[in-house]
Amino acid sequence: MANQQFMYTLPIGKTVQGMMDVTRQYLSIVEGMETQTINTGSSNMLAIQARAKNGGLKQFVGMDKALTVRFIESGNSVTVELGEAKWGDKAAIMATAMFILWPLALTSGYGIYKQKKLPSNIKRVIDDYIYS
Secondary structure, three states: OOOEEEEEEOOOOOOHHHHHHHHHHHHHHHOOEEEEEEOOOOOOEEEEEEEEOOHHHHHHHOOOOEEEEEEEEEOOEEEEEEOOOOOHHHHHHHHHHHHOOHHHHHHHHHHHHHHHHHHHHHHHHHHHHHHO
16 A cells, blocks of 8 residues: 545644544454554654454454554644555565465455555545544
């Protein structure tokens, strides 16, 4: 997944912390991911890291997900950046699975599909918060 950016203007009553909260809730509850807030050392940037729970088994079968979401505030504007995940592992699993353990090709393909949908799902969650 390439880095993606979305720009928002904060309406009255909406905050960066609120954006982070709805994002973290979505990742934890809907996607079933572990999340943590990262201290970036910058006063205008906050970040969330998320990864699949039980990463060892999910990584083995190609269904793990990992993501960093950065919230960069500038006045009443916020840029949301979605960081890259590791695609090499999934591609290697799929290549191996095609010849040896073909059922892993299915789980790895599903993992890639879920990872690819994650940015648009996060954007939808933030859009719902900002525009509701």
